[in-house]
Amino acid sequence: MKGVILGIQPEASIVDISHEVKPFDIMDGAYTIAQAYRYFPRRTVHVIVVDPGVGTERRPILAEAAGQFFIAPDNGVLSMIWDREATHKVRAIANELLFLPARSRTFHGRDIFAPSGAHLAKGVAPARFGPLVKDYTQLMVLKPQRTARRVWTGAVLKIDRFGNLITNFHIDEFPDMATRPFEIAVGFEHTHRLVSTFAEAASDELVAIVGSSGYLEVAFNQSPAAKRLGCGTGAPVELTFLK
Amino acid sequence: MKGVILGIQPEASIVDISHEVKPFDIMDGAYTIAQAYRYFPRRTVHVIVVDPGVGTERRPILAEAAGQFFIAPDNGVLSMIWDREATHKVRAIANELLFLPARSRTFHGRDIFAPSGAHLAKGVAPARFGPLVKDYTQLMVLKPQRTARRVWTGAVLKIDRFGNLITNFHIDEFPDMATRPFEIAVGFEHTHRLVSTFAEAASDELVAIVGSSGYLEVAFNQSPAAKRLGCGTGAPVELTFLK
Amino acid sequence: MKGVILGIQPEASIVDISHEVKPFDIMDGAYTIAQAYRYFPRRTVHVIVVDPGVGTERRPILAEAAGQFFIAPDNGVLSMIWDREATHKVRAIANELLFLPARSRTFHGRDIFAPSGAHLAKGVAPARFGPLVKDYTQLMVLKPQRTARRVWTGAVLKIDRFGNLITNFHIDEFPDMATRPFEIAVGFEHTHRLVSTFAEAASDELVAIVGSSGYLEVAFNQSPAAKRLGCGTGAPVELTFLK
Numbered sequence: 057m058k059g060v061i062l063g064i065q066p067e068a069s070i071v072d073i074s075h076e077v078k079p080f081d082i083m084d085g086a087y088t089i090a091q092a093y094r095y096f097p098r099r100t101v102h103v104i105v106v107d108p109g110v111g112t113e114r115r116p117i118l119a120e121a122a123g124q125f126f127i128a129p130d131n132g133v134l135s136m137i138w139d140r141e142a143t144h145k146v147r148a149i150a151n152e153l154l155f156l157p158a159r160s161r162t163f164h165g166r167d168i169f170a171p172s173g174a175h176l177a178k179g180v181a182p183a184r185f186g187p188l189v190k191d192y193t194q195l196m197v198l199k200p201q202r203t204a205r206r207v208w209t210g211a212v213l214k215i216d217r218f219g220n221l222i223t224n225f226h227i228d229e230f231p232d233m234a235t236r237p238f239e240i241a242v243g244f245e246h247t248h249r250l251v252s253t254f255a256e257a258a259s260d261e262l263v264a265i266v267g268s269s270g271y272l273e274v275a276f277n278q279s280p281a282a283k284r285l286g287c288g289t290g291a292p293v294e295l296t297f298l299k
Numbered sequence: 300m301k302g303v304i305l306g307i308q309p310e311a312s313i314v315d316i317s318h319e320v321k322p323f324d325i326m327d328g329a330y331t332i333a334q335a336y337r338y339f340p341r342r343t344v345h346v347i348v349v350d351p352g353v354g355t356e357r358r359p360i361l362a363e364a365a366g367q368f369f370i371a372p373d374n375g376v377l378s379m380i381w382d383r384e385a386t387h388k389v390r391a392i393a394n395e396l397l398f399l400p401a402r403s404r405t406f407h408g409r410d411i412f413a414p415s416g417a418h419l420a421k422g423v424a425p426a427r428f429g430p431l432v433k434d435y436t437q438l439m440v441l442k443p444q445r446t447a448r449r450v451w452t453g454a455v456l457k458i459d460r461f462g463n464l465i466t467n468f469h470i471d472e473f474p475d476m477a478t479r480p481f482e483i484a485v486g487f488e489h490t491h492r493l494v495s496t497f498a499e500a501a502s503d504e505l506v507a508i509v510g511s512s513g514y515l516e517v518a519f520n521q522s523p524a525a526k527r528l529g530c531g532t533g534a535p536v537e538l539t540f541l542k
Numbered sequence: 543m544k545g546v547i548l549g550i551q552p553e554a555s556i557v558d559i560s561h562e563v564k565p566f567d568i569m570d571g572a573y574t575i576a577q578a579y580r581y582f583p584r585r586t587v588h589v590i591v592v593d594p595g596v597g598t599e600r601r602p603i604l605a606e607a608a609g610q611f612f613i614a615p616d617n618g619v620l621s622m623i624w625d626r627e628a629t630h631k632v633r634a635i636a637n638e639l640l641f642l643p644a645r646s647r648t649f650h651g652r653d654i655f656a657p658s659g660a661h662l663a664k665g666v667a668p669a670r671f672g673p674l675v676k677d678y679t680q681l682m683v684l685k686p687q688r689t690a691r692r693v694w695t696g697a698v699l700k701i702d703r704f705g706n707l708i709t710n711f712h713i714d715e716f717p718d719m720a721t722r723p724f725e726i727a728v729g730f731e732h733t734h735r736l737v738s739t740f741a742e743a744a745s746d747e748l749v750a751i752v753g754s755s756g757y758l759e760v761a762f763n764q765s766p767a768a769k770r771l772g773c774g775t776g777a778p779v780e781l782t783f784l785k
Contacts, residue, residue, distance in 0.1 A: 309555070
């Protein structure tokens, strides 16, 4: 992919956001781009290749949001960006002149997404990629759902490299957590405590903490919660306000 | 290595092709560069450090093929490039003025390959690195061998991160596979089916698929064949045309 | 972090030294930067984020040594640089104008270290970051201690990706090893042999070797010593001169 990009736009400054998205895991990919994009400069082109449906009819899309560009398969991997950026535009990428001439059916990252991103970075106008569309995929599972009067059910979006469980509860949507008593349950464990730093947690104490991108994490201090709770990506997380 | 390169040629645009080549595995290294180089721009300098013999008498080489440069130990890691690029030139790198002044015996990647690559990228002529040679290493094991009238025996070159088995059968050398009935056997399993996309495979169906670089892969859809078949790099792969 | 850096200094050439430092392991981080920095050009800005105390009172520091810059938490991760570079200057980073305006308590790498590094690379003078300090953290454990007349006790600093045990014995401090008979003991094993290349080791022979940065390694040829000896980072290493 990088060879293709530099062949089209030699001035590109290429950054790897992550090579550790779990294979085939759209939820992990959605979180990974959602927590990173706001820290990049305007007009950055993000190329997202979490693409279990490669070679099928799922189309490639080009989104504009927050002054940046996103090229991805239309499989919901940008859903958290739709949620957070009310004004966004989405195009179906259809202009084959902007792809590699010979295309495989198993690596569109290299053959379609990378060359499209490079042409965009070089200055090709978004409108030349394809028409605006409204029927792009939005995954509802990426937002917590209210399941009782004081209860929301969400999910683990990602296990980070420290074994912390990153959930889909964003503090901006649950600002009450700082002041109202609550319980967060994951696996067979729960916690009532929101800490500001990992160092505040007692040894072997499960705590909640607002992660660096605003998503709530469930964690032990310097010990992998995922392993100790036996939880992985997709595990349910229940938030109950106790009064 | 990157510090050394930027010290010599600050304008270098450095790309990591892979940090996941299996330690000491020349076959894995050979496949990794073979599937990538054609996608890079002309005059790219590839530096390949898969070097189990570091510190012994194995020499460093500089190859020119397909309008690009390759710096590597002379241990066969470029064999698949010799196969695919009929016109190539190989030099033994001998000019110590182009190395770091102090050299270790365990990290020639940093002390010899990286500075040589940086000088080449900066414009030093290939001829200044050393004389043309003909006796460079070619590993025959990297090509399938005909073992009976309708039978070829090859090998697994690499397990990719999805657990797919990438073989050394290149579709350009076996174009009949698309039309003649065949059997591919790996471990205790076999398949008769060549699919175009992973999504075509039934659940639990082992299939063959032409990978994104033309090499045949043996795979399940979204499930690691390497683990389920108990096969690793080097495992034999037998292709039989049934008529 | 890279998005933040490029937003401040778009001309930055960003290199990843390692993403494989063991989580929370200051010793591993200390070794990783110590073995790399001398190979980078003058005025390189190294940003080191091995930061188990993030969000607590530990301060960020900016060090100048060997013509380069180092931005890190003041937790001892630069101790091996203090040892090797007699003339170094250290400042407490305090100028919040050089940080991101909104700061998390769990990811100072992104919010403090990265923007500080980018401003420094862009030309902001070191003195503008904060005052010189003398009371920065130095970890004594990172140097071998003399424990008897002919005995030094050190430690394993890092397990490399080949499973070799990298120790904190630097050949410059123990030049006698090349000529005096010695024993190095790790776990329940020991060796008397210093080789120049891995290939000199017999099959199943444990040997000592001077690594590419001058630190002594204990290793088998093409086989992981860490696994076979059951040793990890921090395991004691004893060097005895036999006469």
